[in-house]
Amino acid sequence: MIRFYVRTFLSLLTLLLLVVPVCADDAYDKVRSEFRKLQNSSKQQLYRHNWERVIEGLEQFQRNDQDHPQAASALFLAGRASHDLYRISGVRKDAVSAVKMFDRVHDLYPASSLADDAMLMAGEVLEDPLQRFEEAYRRFSSIVTLYPKGDMFGKAREGAKRLAAHAPKRPTVAAPSRPVAEPGAARLENIRHRDEGDFARVVLDLTGPVGFKANTLPADTSRGFGPRLYVDLEQVQASERLPDRFVMPGRLLQGIRTGHPTSSRLRVVLDLASLKDFRVSQIDRPDRLVIDVFAEGVEDVDEVEVPVSGADSIGAMLSSVPNEPDLAINIPDSTLSKGLRRIVVDAGHGGKDPGAVGPNGLKEKTVTLAMAKKIAAELKKAFKCEVLLTRDDDTFIPLAERTQFANRKNADLFISVHANASRSRSVYGVETFYLNFSKNRQAVAVAARENGMSLKEVGDLELILFDLMANAKINESSRLASEMQKSLVSDLRQKYSRIKDLGVKQGPFHVLLGATMPSVLVETAFISNRREESRLKDSAYQQQVAKAVVKGVRNYARAFKLIATK
Numbered sequence: 425m426i427r428f429y430v431r432t433f434l435s436l437l438t439l440l441l442l443v444v445p446v447c448a449d450d451a452y453d454k455v456r457s458e459f460r461k462l463q464n465s466s467k468q469q470l471y472r473h474n475w476e477r478v479i480e481g482l483e484q485f486q487r488n489d490q491d492h493p494q495a496a497s498a499l500f501l502a503g504r505a506s507h508d509l510y511r512i513s514g515v516r517k518d519a520v521s522a523v524k525m526f527d528r529v530h531d532l533y534p535a536s537s538l539a540d541d542a543m544l545m546a547g548e549v550l551e552d553p554l555q556r557f558e559e560a561y562r563r564f565s566s567i568v569t570l571y572p573k574g575d576m577f578g579k580a581r582e583g584a585k586r587l588a589a590h591a592p593k594r595p596t597v598a599a600p601s602r603p604v605a606e607p608g609a610a611r612l613e614n615i616r617h618r619d620e621g622d623f624a625r626v627v628l629d630l631t632g633p634v635g636f637k638a639n640t641l642p643a644d645t646s647r648g649f650g651p652r653l654y655v656d657l658e659q660v661q662a663s664e665r666l667p668d669r670f671v672m673p674g675r676l677l678q679g680i681r682t683g684h685p686t687s688s689r690l691r692v693v694l695d696l697a698s699l700k701d702f703r704v705s706q707i708d709r710p711d712r713l714v715i716d717v718f719a720e721g722v723e724d725v726d727e728v729e730v731p732v733s734g735a736d737s738i739g740a741m742l743s744s745v746p747n748e749p750d751l752a753i754n755i756p757d758s759t760l761s762k763g764l765r766r767i768v769v770d771a772g773h774g775g776k777d778p779g780a781v782g783p784n785g786l787k788e789k790t791v792t793l794a795m796a797k798k799i800a801a802e803l804k805k806a807f808k809c810e811v812l813l814t815r816d817d818d819t820f821i822p823l824a825e826r827t828q829f830a831n832r833k834n835a836d837l838f839i840s841v842h843a844n845a846s847r848s849r850s851v852y853g854v855e856t857f858y859l860n861f862s863k864n865r866q867a868v869a870v871a872a873r874e875n876g877m878s879l880k881e882v883g884d885l886e887l888i889l890f891d892l893m894a895n896a897k898i899n900e901s902s903r904l905a906s907e908m909q910k911s912l913v914s915d916l917r918q919k920y921s922r923i924k925d926l927g928v929k930q931g932p933f934h935v936l937l938g939a940t941m942p943s944v945l946v947e948t949a950f951i952s953n954r955r956e957e958s959r960l961k962d963s964a965y966q967q968q969v970a971k972a973v974v975k976g977v978r979n980y981a982r983a984f985k986l987i988a989t990k
């Protein structure tokens with residue numbers, strides 16, 4: 425019995441699947457031809473119920489299958505029919521209905537070729553007969569910014585010019601520092617952006633939490649558009665001080681545009697060179713929306729490495745500099761004049777936090793303390809500067825306090841010493857990190873372990889990172905990490921075999937977060953690998969690491985003219 429029902433159900437389903445699309449197309453043809461018939465019969469047009477039947481049919485078609493290829497057209501025709509009805513009836517309500525339908529077309533189907541037509545129609549009806557000039561102006565100016573290459577651009581620009589006097593008022597005096605927002609309404613105060621070529625981040629600074637919806641539009645070569653990502657914010661007004669268009673020579677981010685498709689909805693469009701993936705996250709205190717965009721072509725994120733003289737923006741910039749004395753990087757004057765006066769060396773972990781533990785029981789916290797002490801002694805000898813340790817015994821210090829200590833002491837450099845670990849005992853090598861958005865999953869995994877966090881927590885941390893990055897010395901830290909890694913690999917290779925160069929990487933390291941001076945985290949070897957565990961325990965290896973760190977600091981300081989070049 426059961427089998428019989430199942431089979432019947434399945435064949436019914438097949439039948440439905442085959443029939444439904446045909447039905448839908450038939451249905452569209454039917455409602456459209458009803459409209460045509462009405463347009464051709466001046467007698468029929470005199471009766472309101474004939475119009476209402478046509479409009480209801482078109483709307484119903486769109487409601488029944490909102491994703492149908494003709495759904496936008498049906499809704500657009502419903503708007504047209506309402507407008508035609510108004511011209512005969514002269515009833516204001518009919519014109520208002522037409523505007524609502526046109527607005528729904530560009531709200532629901534922004535990728536449709538009818539989206540800008542619908543927006544223009546809404547603008548024209550709002551202007552005449554409705555005489556709602558400010559709203560009409562919004563539609564016209566939105567077309568100008570949102571569809572600059574569309575065929576409605578010319579008419580929209582004329583409309584916006586015609587109604588320029590009705591543009592939303594810009595404040596003649598400076599806006600109050602705390603704008604009085606309507607209840608439930610937020611304001612977009614600022615747009616910040618950052619483009620790393622394969623990754624871009626746009627932050628929308630808001631005055632409150634918002635409802636939002638994000639969608640993508642594919643590239644449209646006929647209109648000269650790359651892929652677009654748009655985010656609709658409900659009940660949001662853009663600050664009058666904010667330009668409605670940012671054009672940028674970015675590699676991934678081509679431009680950012682904003683417009684008000686309706687008076688309460690703000691649309692932010694990102695014009696992109698390519699688009700593989702994106703994510704939008706809402707964060708509070710302060711309220712903001714973070715939009716992350718990942719470029720096409722980064723096929724396997726895991727494979728993206730940042731080599732020492734790498735192809736990443738910072739690495740490329742640094743390695744393209746012909747000779748170091750002319751280094752074309754902006755260094756704050758204070759750093760230059762101060763020179764290298766104070767260095768903080770941070771021995772990773774300690775106390776209740778042993779760090780990673782090797783197969784023979786060696787604890788990371790023990791190794792890092794021994795190495796940090798040796799590094800401090802060598803640095804003092806080499807630079808005659810003050811060197812401070814975050815800890816000189818086996819005590820626990822929270823991660824945040826370590827950089828706070830360095831900030832408080834006005835340190836010029838911050839070097840955090842660690843030993844690496846992997847689930848696989850065969851993994852070995854040396855790598856150096858600096859604080860930045862992670863470029864691959866391994867870097868996130870290392871950061872998660874060193875931070876004592878889950879991968880998800882690291883993801884959250886990266887969101888916060890954006891705000892803290894403003895103070896981070898990324899260029900300098902990247903350079904310091906490169907010099908450190910180079911000297912570690914070359915010096916260790918002088919005395920040891922099988923020293924693997926794992927390169928310089930960037931990641932969201934909690935211990936580097938908030939540091940206002942150039943800062944790096946050195947993973948001196950893998951404690952999880954038996955060979956490297958016994959080396960880490962060996963005082964001679966520790967001493968060689970210390971000498972290499974000094975050499976790295978020296979090369980860095982020379983590059984930035986912090987010490988006299990010989």
Ligand SMILES: [Zn+2]
Nearest residue numbers: 772779842843
């Ligand atoms: Zn560690």
